[in-house]
Amino acid sequence: MRILVADDDEVSALVLSERLEDLGYQVSVARDGAEAWSHMQQADYRLLILDWMMPIMDGMELCRRVRQQQSDSYTYIILLTGRTDRRDRLEALEGGADDFLTKPLDQAEFLARLKAAARVLSSDEALRLSNHELQLARLKELEIGAHIQQRLLYSPPPTSVQAIRTASLSIPSQSVDGDFCDFFELSDGAVDVVVGDVMGKGVPAAMVGAGVKTNLQRSLLRLLVKDPDSLPRPADLIRDLAGSVSAELIELNTFLTLCYARFDARRNKLAYVNCGHPKIIHWRARAGAIELLETTAVPLGFSDEAEYEEREVDLEPGDLILFYSDGITDLHQPEGGRLGIAGFAEWVAPRAHLPLEDLIAELVCLRDASLGEGLMRDDFTCVAVRFVGSEVANEDGLSLWADSSALRKVRSYLDDLIRATPFQDRDRAEILLAVQEAASNAINHARKGHHALPLHVQAKTSADSLRIDLRYPGVPFDATEVPPPVLDGSQDSGFGVAIIRKCMDLVTFGVDKDLNHVVLEKRYPR
Structure with a gap:
C-alpha cells in the first residue's frame, strides 16, 4: 500500500517514513499540503498521514480538498497535531479526517491505528471489486437482454409480401427498452404491422412489451381459429x-401505446387502430402532401x-406511412423547442x-x-412503410x-399484350422503347430531385391500332418547349421526345385532372 506523509518538520517526517518503510509500506514525503496535493495528482495514495499545521496549505485544507474530489477508491486520512482540545478533534473529524493522533506519537497506539486503517481500506477494496463484478454481470445481462429483444420484440418484415416495403430503426435509451414491432403476413394480399411503446425504460418495460406482443399473437390465433373464413378486424x-392484458397492466401501474395497422393490397386500403401512439404520418404520393391520422383510442392499461x-x-x-415513438417528437430543434408531431411531419415531407x-x-x-453530446432520454423508434400495392395489371391497367x-x-405488362396483336418484332421493340422513354422522362423530370413517383399505365387495343396512356403527377410537361436533338454532342436534351415520335404514329402530351397525360398510339401494319 502507498502512503503519503506530509509534515513541514523534516526530522519528524523522516522518522515516520523510515518507520513505515520498515513495516513494508511504500512511502512518499511532502513538506506541505500543496506539495502533497501535487503528489496525489501523479499517484494513487490510499493512506494519508498529515500534519495539521503546515505552510501554504495545512492538513485540514488538504483533507477537505481530498473529500471534495471524486474517486473510485477511498482515501483514509490520519491527522497529526500537538492539539489536545476536544473541539479540535471534532473539527478534524467533521473536516473529513478518519482518525486523529496527537504528537508526540505513541508507537503502540500508532501501530494499532495503522492496522485499523488497513482493515478499512481492505474492506473498501473488497466492496469496490464486488461492485465492479456486479456491474459487469449486469452489463452482461443487459447485453443478453438486448440480443433477446432484437430477436423477440423486433420482427423482420415478411419477405414474400410484395404490397409493402419497410425499413425500421430502434435505438433504446438504455441497452434494453419497451418499444416493439411485429409484422403478420395474412391471406389475400394483406399484411398487418403493429408498433408499441411501453411506459418506462429498461428490463421491466421490455418484459411488459414481450408479454403484450405474445398476447397479441395469441389473440390473432384465437380469432382466426374462431372464424377461419375471414380475417379478424384490427379493432376486434x-x-x-x-381483455387479456388491461387488468394486469392496471395492477402493474403501467400502460403502453400501440398502433395496429392493416395494409390491404386488394382494396388499396389502410385500416388502423391507434391506442395513444403518436399520430401516424401518411404522405400521399400523388399529391405530394402529408396527412396526420388521428389517434382513435386511449393507451392500453388506462381503463x-x-x-x-x-x-x-x-x-x-408510393404512399408512405410512418409509425414512430415520442423519442423522435421530443428531439430539440436547433432554433429551440421540441420537434413535435407537426415539426416531424414537416421534416418528412421533402x-x-x-x-x-x-x-x-x-x-x-x-x-x-x-442530441449533440447529450444523452438520449427516451427510446427512439421509427417504422417506415412504402405501399406499392399489388403491382398486378387488371382491366384498368397497371399502377x-x-x-x-x-x-x-411496365415492359412485361405491355409485352404480353403486344404479342397478342398483329405487330411484328420490330414494331414491338419500337413501342416498348417509346414507352420506356416516356416513363423515364416522367421519373426523371416530373418531380425534380425525386427518385420515384406514382405511374399508371393503360393499354387498349382497337380494330386498327394500339393506344397506351401514361398518367403521373408532377410539373406539367410541355413538349413544344423541347428543342430538336443536335447530333454534334453540343446538346443533351430532345432525344427522348424525338425517339418517342419516331417510334409511334400519334403522340400527345397534356394534363388531365391535375395529372400529366401522355398518349402513345400506333396503327397495326397492313
Whole structure:
C-alpha cells in the first residue's frame, strides 16, 4: 500500500517514513499540503498521514480538498497535531479526517491505528471489486437482454409480401427498452404491422412489451381459429388483446401505446387502430402532401372498459406511412423547442420520396444533430412503410410506384399484350422503347430531385391500332418547349421526345385532372 506523509518538520517526517518503510509500506514525503496535493495528482495514495499545521496549505485544507474530489477508491486520512482540545478533534473529524493522533506519537497506539486503517481500506477494496463484478454481470445481462429483444420484440418484415416495403430503426435509451414491432403476413394480399411503446425504460418495460406482443399473437390465433373464413378486424384484435392484458397492466401501474395497422393490397386500403401512439404520418404520393391520422383510442392499461375505434383510409402506390415513438417528437430543434408531431411531419415531407433506407439514415442524422453530446432520454423508434400495392395489371391497367427498376414491370405488362396483336418484332421493340422513354422522362423530370413517383399505365387495343396512356403527377410537361436533338454532342436534351415520335404514329402530351397525360398510339401494319 502507498502512503503519503506530509509534515513541514523534516526530522519528524523522516522518522515516520523510515518507520513505515520498515513495516513494508511504500512511502512518499511532502513538506506541505500543496506539495502533497501535487503528489496525489501523479499517484494513487490510499493512506494519508498529515500534519495539521503546515505552510501554504495545512492538513485540514488538504483533507477537505481530498473529500471534495471524486474517486473510485477511498482515501483514509490520519491527522497529526500537538492539539489536545476536544473541539479540535471534532473539527478534524467533521473536516473529513478518519482518525486523529496527537504528537508526540505513541508507537503502540500508532501501530494499532495503522492496522485499523488497513482493515478499512481492505474492506473498501473488497466492496469496490464486488461492485465492479456486479456491474459487469449486469452489463452482461443487459447485453443478453438486448440480443433477446432484437430477436423477440423486433420482427423482420415478411419477405414474400410484395404490397409493402419497410425499413425500421430502434435505438433504446438504455441497452434494453419497451418499444416493439411485429409484422403478420395474412391471406389475400394483406399484411398487418403493429408498433408499441411501453411506459418506462429498461428490463421491466421490455418484459411488459414481450408479454403484450405474445398476447397479441395469441389473440390473432384465437380469432382466426374462431372464424377461419375471414380475417379478424384490427379493432376486434385490439379488443381481444385489451381483455387479456388491461387488468394486469392496471395492477402493474403501467400502460403502453400501440398502433395496429392493416395494409390491404386488394382494396388499396389502410385500416388502423391507434391506442395513444403518436399520430401516424401518411404522405400521399400523388399529391405530394402529408396527412396526420388521428389517434382513435386511449393507451392500453388506462381503463379496462375503453372503446377501440377502427378507421380506414385509401392508399395509392408510393404512399408512405410512418409509425414512430415520442423519442423522435421530443428531439430539440436547433432554433429551440421540441420537434413535435407537426415539426416531424414537416421534416418528412421533402424526404418522403426517398428510398426507405435513405430516409432512415437521414433520421439518424437528425437525431445525432439534435442530441449533440447529450444523452438520449427516451427510446427512439421509427417504422417506415412504402405501399406499392399489388403491382398486378387488371382491366384498368397497371399502377405502381415507379423508379428506374420498375420499368421492367411496365415492359412485361405491355409485352404480353403486344404479342397478342398483329405487330411484328420490330414494331414491338419500337413501342416498348417509346414507352420506356416516356416513363423515364416522367421519373426523371416530373418531380425534380425525386427518385420515384406514382405511374399508371393503360393499354387498349382497337380494330386498327394500339393506344397506351401514361398518367403521373408532377410539373406539367410541355413538349413544344423541347428543342430538336443536335447530333454534334453540343446538346443533351430532345432525344427522348424525338425517339418517342419516331417510334409511334400519334403522340400527345397534356394534363388531365391535375395529372400529366401522355398518349402513345400506333396503327397495326397492313
